[in-house]
Amino acid sequence: MSDKRTDIINATLKVTNEFGFAGTSTDMIAKVANVGKGTIYKYFKSKEVLYSTLFDELTNKFMAFIVNHFQFNLDIQTNFRNIVYALVHYYIANPQEFRYLERYSDVSLNIDQRMDESTKLIEPIKKMMDELDHGFKFKQLPPLAIFAMTYGPLVAIVNLTLMGKIDLTDELIYEIADSCWKSILVK
Amino acid sequence: MSDKRTDIINATLKVTNEFGFAGTSTDMIAKVANVGKGTIYKYFKSKEVLYSTLFDELTNKFMAFIVNHFQFNLDIQTNFRNIVYALVHYYIANPQEFRYLERYSDVSLNIDQRMDESTKLIEPIKKMMDELDHGFKFKQLPPLAIFAMTYGPLVAIVNLTLMGKIDLTDELIYEIADSCWKSILVK
Amino acid sequence: MSDKRTDIINATLKVTNEFGFAGTSTDMIAKVANVGKGTIYKYFKSKEVLYSTLFDELTNKFMAFIVNHFQFNLDIQTNFRNIVYALVHYYIANPQEFRYLERYSDVSLNIDQRMDESTKLIEPIKKMMDELDHGFKFKQLPPLAIFAMTYGPLVAIVNLTLMGKIDLTDELIYEIADSCWKSILVK
Amino acid sequence: MSDKRTDIINATLKVTNEFGFAGTSTDMIAKVANVGKGTIYKYFKSKEVLYSTLFDELTNKFMAFIVNHFQFNLDIQTNFRNIVYALVHYYIANPQEFRYLERYSDVSLNIDQRMDESTKLIEPIKKMMDELDHGFKFKQLPPLAIFAMTYGPLVAIVNLTLMGKIDLTDELIYEIADSCWKSILVK
């Protein structure tokens, strides 16, 4: 049995990926979701709400994925490596989710809001790191700067892979992970 | 004396920054540029052409800026540092241009095209590095991966600065520049 | 109960008659049809399609009218008279349809297409005449020339009547029908 | 030395023929006439006035052509034949003028006005016939009906010829002229 709300969410992900936010109409979503146009408005107050709801769901799903990969019995560097690895693979395996998250910020324009979105992604990780008693000394950079120095290249790498411009190997992923790690440590 | 074409270009930069590509209408551009709606079409065949023309102009302006900062009497690492420094400052000083370049690639959907756009930005730099006889050994990564590992963090840093989330110091810029540099070198 | 599609078609016929094809806007059609502007596009892909659809419908309606008046038990000359009679009366009774058909061919510019349109009107009649075994010998003119010699005066007569310049009597119609008939026969 | 007014008139004839009244813009006329857009408005108050002026000029030119072909020393039937012949050849030789006259009535919508236009064409001919003392007895039809019965087929024939659908021979022209003549005479 199919759940119409889920059908709509999935259709939105699919259609926005193929045609962009600008090129997506409720008509198309309804058609792909196999529901009536009005049904969308039974579950979501507006198109905008539908978009932001999907963003929230993807963010949460992604966060849960990361958190679930953290292993408390391993040291933090290994965890970093592992998480980077998992993250990259998650994005590669779910390109539509990746693109949606990437593009969404251009739709929800308000800058403060954009920050909140980035924060949603990084905050829990940062928290975990702060709370752990590890032996590493991070640079005296603002936490978000550290985020920028790790998340930035990952996004770029995933993008290049999805465009078919580079051949992603596990080796490359670990190479990048280590580079990033080093870049945020005090020498 | 005001040049209408310039007025339109400036208005487009301003309005798209404030309201996003989706939220920008020719009406708004015309009003902000203080020209008639029809005048836009005297200078640009369509809204899309206006957008892409602005993108090209910003890209060229930016490239010229970078190239002008390259000093052949200095070694490549110092040039890298200087260019990163100049680039970050340029973006911080011209946030609207930065945002426009960032967002435009997300609006023009075609993936191959997006690649071409990224390439426009990196190609000349890459060329310069290849042609120079420097003593550094870069990692055996695809050139675009190296680009990702340097350009990615910069964009992130600029974003965070523009959001007011981090306080950008020259020290921080050089810190990042050096980290990036190290991350692409063979250890 | 009103059918919106029909309302739109009727409004189009009415408005184009009053203001011509050039002077008719979708706004006016929508207003006269008492529907939203968007409703037009639910039923017709474009204004042009709306116009051509109306043309086709009028052509078919007209053809059906003629064919229904053909009586196989009567000789061909009597049928000719009757059909001319019916045709003229049909046009006089439906001046808007007549004007629409007249004007449409001048609006749709393509010459070959115009021919097809004229052909649509004459072809079935010509066919009927060819297939019947009648005793008349028509002049060795191209069939379309014969058409021109019969249809041309009828159109002119209807036009003059609609303009109120001549008083159309049944007598006059038959007079013209007979003249036409004679003009295409071998003496 | 070229006269700009004439250039504009000629350009209008040419462009409206190729693209129809709806598809013709002042821009195109100006370009073809090799004058500035504003110049058109120096000579004609508006586009509409330009169109109607051209119509009037063509009408007058055509009328003069006909009148000049009337030979008072010949009997009226021969004159009729000759005029039909000249008329058809004039149209064939000047298809742009023919088409302009044909199409113009769809642009100037007002029905009374249309009448005036038809009248312009036939009035002088009618006058000439009335004033002459010839031996023929025309049917007791309204003069315009007689016109319809002669002018109608001619227009149709010219149209078919210009479309390349029939091969116009002098023989055919005379055949039609005679048919028309007979059709308006009392038997």
Place this chain on the structure above:
DNA sequence: TATGAATGAGAGTTCATTCAT
């Protein structure tokens, strides 16, 4: 006199949203 840059009303069309069924 001649121009064409500039204009803005108005064109055709789309689409998020509503609501009667």
Place this chain on the structure above:
DNA sequence: AATGAATGAACTCTCATTCAT
């Protein structure tokens, strides 16, 4: 609950006309 016909505001773009040069 589910629908999709209906809507009209808002969009991009055109073009007859004006007017400073």
